[in-house]
Amino acid sequence: MSSADVIVVGSGASAVHAAWPLVEAGKRVLMLDVGARDETYAPLIPDLPFTALRKRDENQHRYFLGDRFEGVPFGPVRVGAQLTPPRGFITRGVEELTPVEAPDFAGMESLGAGGLASGWGAGVGRFSAQDLSGLPIGPDDLAPHYAAVEQRIGVSGEHDDLERHLGRHEGMQPGLALDTPSRLIQARYLKSRETFAREGFALGVTRLAALSREFRGRGPHRRDDLDFWADKGKAVYRPRWTLEELCTRENFTYLSGRLVLSFKERAGSLTVRVRRVDDGEGEPEEIGTRALVLAAGVFGTARIVLRSLGMYDRPVPFVTNPYTYAPCINWKMIGREAEDARHSLSQLTAVYTPADGRPLHVSIYSYRSLLTFKLMKESPLSARHGLRVMRALIPAFSIFGVHHPDEPTPLKVVTMLPASGAFPDRLRIAYGLREEESQRIEKHEKQLFRQIRKLGCFPIKRVRPGPGSSIHYGGTFPMTASPGELQTSRDGLLSGTRAVYLADGSLLRSLPAKGLTLTLMANADRVGSVVVTRV
Amino acid sequence: MAKHTLTDMPDLRAEARALARFIIGCEPGTELVERYVSAHEHLFRELVPAGELAVVSLAVRRRVLLPCLDAAAALVHPKALLHRKALLMAAVLEASPRHAEAFLPRRTGWGSLLALGAWAGVASAVQITIGLPFLWFVGRKR
Numbered sequence: 044m045s046s047a048d049v050i051v052v053g054s055g056a057s058a059v060h061a062a063w064p065l066v067e068a069g070k071r072v073l074m075l076d077v078g079a080r081d082e083t084y085a086p087l088i089p090d091l092p093f094t095a096l097r098k099r100d101e102n103q104h105r106y107f108l109g110d111r112f113e114g115v116p117f118g119p120v121r122v123g124a125q126l127t128p129p130r131g132f133i134t135r136g137v138e139e140l141t142p143v144e145a146p147d148f149a150g151m152e153s154l155g156a157g158g159l160a161s162g163w164g165a166g167v168g169r170f171s172a173q174d175l176s177g178l179p180i181g182p183d184d185l186a187p188h189y190a191a192v193e194q195r196i197g198v199s200g201e202h203d204d205l206e207r208h209l210g211r212h213e214g215m216q217p218g219l220a221l222d223t224p225s226r227l228i229q230a231r232y233l234k235s236r237e238t239f240a241r242e243g244f245a246l247g248v249t250r251l252a253a254l255s256r257e258f259r260g261r262g263p264h265r266r267d268d269l270d271f272w273a274d275k276g277k278a279v280y281r282p283r284w285t286l287e288e289l290c291t292r293e294n295f296t297y298l299s300g301r302l303v304l305s306f307k308e309r310a311g312s313l314t315v316r317v318r319r320v321d322d323g324e325g326e327p328e329e330i331g332t333r334a335l336v337l338a339a340g341v342f343g344t345a346r347i348v349l350r351s352l353g354m355y356d357r358p359v360p361f362v363t364n365p366y367t368y369a370p371c372i373n374w375k376m377i378g379r380e381a382e383d384a385r386h387s388l389s390q391l392t393a394v395y396t397p398a399d400g401r402p403l404h405v406s407i408y409s410y411r412s413l414l415t416f417k418l419m420k421e422s423p424l425s426a427r428h429g430l431r432v433m434r435a436l437i438p439a440f441s442i443f444g445v446h447h448p449d450e451p452t453p454l455k456v457v458t459m460l461p462a463s464g465a466f467p468d469r470l471r472i473a474y475g476l477r478e479e480e481s482q483r484i485e486k487h488e489k490q491l492f493r494q495i496r497k498l499g500c501f502p503i504k505r506v507r508p509g510p511g512s513s514i515h516y517g518g519t520f521p522m523t524a525s526p527g528e529l530q531t532s533r534d535g536l537l538s539g540t541r542a543v544y545l546a547d548g549s550l551l552r553s554l555p556a557k558g559l560t561l562t563l564m565a566n567a568d569r570v571g572s573v574v575v576t577r578v
Numbered sequence: 579m580a581k582h583t584l585t586d587m588p589d590l591r592a593e594a595r596a597l598a599r600f601i602i603g604c605e606p607g608t609e610l611v612e613r614y615v616s617a618h619e620h621l622f623r624e625l626v627p628a629g630e631l632a633v634v635s636l637a638v639r640r641r642v643l644l645p646c647l648d649a650a651a652a653l654v655h656p657k658a659l660l661h662r663k664a665l666l667m668a669a670v671l672e673a674s675p676r677h678a679e680a681f682l683p684r685r686t687g688w689g690s691l692l693a694l695g696a697w698a699g700v701a702s703a704v705q706i707t708i709g710l711p712f713l714w715f716v717g718r719k720r
Contacts, residue, residue: 097678102671104613112620113668117662183670315691415681416668423656425649425705426601426664428698435694 044198044514046331047073047296048578050315050336050371052303052347055158056560057547058338060287061567061574065336066295067568068575071187073332077320078299079136083110084129085273093268093384094413106116106272117420125273126212127413127443130162135279140320143461145472145547150363151510152342152389155285159340159514160560164174165252165279165388166406167198167561168209171399174555174562179524180569188572189213196280196564197258204236205247208394209557216255218248219264224409224441225390227375228498235497243396244494249389249406252280252561268412272531278389305351306387306543313542329422334542334578338567341516341548342457345392346470348520348529348537348545349459349477355468359529362518363556365447365484366397367507368422369492370410371500376439387412389444394557395491401448404556405495410440423489436450441500445491447484451518452477474510515559535570542577546570588640589638590615596638597667600645606671621666622659629717630659636716638655643653646709654710 051062056075082105108114109128131156152295153159188211199216255260264278289295300321318327337344389406396402422429454475462468526538535544546567594614598606637644651658672681
């Protein structure tokens with residue numbers, strides 16, 4: 044295709060939902076993407092539950108450890124443990140194609156088909172008016188788009204104490220059954236529910252973009268505990284499922300192996316400069332379009348915008364949720380059998396609202412879906428003793444992942460640096476917390492862990508993997524009512540351009556603690572619907 | 579400081595057998611030994627100090643010292659070559675149906691857990707007491 048009504052860049056959660064209303068409206072849409080995929084490991088994983096294939100499959104070393112042993116990390120444990128060898132494609136090519144200068148940044152980018160959401164934890168929740176404060180849109184603007192996306196992806200959960208914090212979802216299926224440790228935590232919460240409520244603490248079954256019933260030819264979840272390794276039955280939503288649906292439409296074209304470098308707007312024309320990355324080192328090609336929708340992820344979009352506008356050495360704001368995780372001993376599990384039939388995603392979600400701050404969100408997992416040697420690495424014991432102790436403790440381990448809200452400050456910026464010598468242009472990511480932010484995080488976590496202990500879970504340690512480890516990013520080109528330079532309008536139109544729209548986390552000014560992916564999808568659907576009327 | 583590549587190690591196969599016996603108490607099959615050796619091509623390509631290699635070599639030659647050296651390394655230097663190799667062998671064993679059972683979570687009551695904790699604590703203390711001087715002395719080799 045040499046031209047299209049609209050070019051959409053990227054294939055992640057934002058991109059596919061921005062493309063959807065355009066395709067529905069009959070526009071000719073071209074999606075450009077690097078689009079790395081896993082063609083090695085997925086076909087090797089048999090249709091067996093996790094424990095059964097550990098006992099039976101002779102080939103398990105290939106997908107558990109990886110053909111290059113990439114599943115045996117010797118560094119410190121980091122967030123993104125779900126990036127097992129079969130998920131390695133998510134970050135493939137990133138270092139080479141999208142260089143970053145960020146020594147203290149523990150974040151992640153993706154050039155894979157489906158983007159970061161290919162390894163997404165699938166937690167969903169709608170943003171409230173407070174979450175959207177500072178933006179020129181409110182919950183009413185997003186409501187129809189939340190509903191449209193929820194009907195596309197499928198959501199499960201319960202009408203429990205989380206409803207006040209996460210809203211109601213369109214056509215929500217019953218929640219996936221909880222595993223044994225989480226049932227015990229939930230029972231303890233329900234016993235003292237009023238006391239917890241008085242102290243600003245709420246707990247419920249995690250709202251998931253995962254199916255407990257069949258939906259659009261996907262699911263239901265088989266409770267095979269393989270969610271870190273495979274997508275059996277497509278029960279957990281991945282943007283690839285929407286991409287597959289889009290690819291069946293005549294007016295939609297998907298071109299993988301393309302890295303979008305920049306755009307150029309001249310009088311009456313808009314072109315996109317694209318480098319082929321699947322076919323050697325050819326000259327970049329130019330493709331014309333009437334409108335461009337950038338949904339390449341916060342860093343990918345920042346590169347394209349800053350490079351296109353020649354804004355080198357010009358810092359733009361950036362936010363990411365500070366993240367802490369804490370392995371805890373759920374003492375009620377000691378001596379109990381934990382059933383094998385379960386899902387591996389977050390089982391429970393807790394919301395803690397401090398008296399003097401915005402809510403913290405906590406995802407609660409059980410440690411059963413990864414291999415034991417990874418835990419042995421964390422023990423101060425010899426391999427032999429570490430193995431014995433960890434085997435005994437694993438049924439009682441619950442992992443609490445805590446997200447804090449984030450606001451922009453001058454210490455949180457990304458800057459495009461120009462090429463110099465042998466180095467290509469690259470993104471510098473700098474993130475620092477002000478003293479008062481660090482103190483607030485520390486104070487709120489102490490209060491939160493007091494509540495967690497009341498649930499019968501005792502933290503062994505708290506781990507802060509570093510800035511960016513939440514894998515929630517935003518804030519680079521925020522929407523404002525009167526957009527200035529490097530800002531966007533409420534429709535996502537980049538200031539100073541006629542037809543360049545942004546449709547990913549770049550548009551959010553700040554981040555609440557709750558998961559943002561559902562909102563990114565809904566807002567992308569909203570931006571896509573606006574573009575329909577402009578092309 | 580003199581450094582050596584890990585592929586200089588004369589007998590990775592003997593090392594694999596010693597580590598497997600130490601971790602789960604039985605010999606690995608040939609296939610697992612070869613997998614351990616091939617993992618070195620991917621994971622241990624860096625140069626390491628001669629002292630680290632000497633510790634591994636001592637642990638393989640004097641197998642009675644292996645638990646002591648690993649216990650000391652796990653406590654004071656978790657990124658020590660010997661401990662990383664032990665964890666690699668654990669990964670190779672765990673990802674095989676023959677040995678997976680030895681790594682699966684096990685229901686353990688309060689009594690057994692306390693006994694296990696006490697035993698692991700006391701045994702580790704003794705092993706560390708023996709292993710630390712060796713680790714320090716042999717690890718100094720340049």
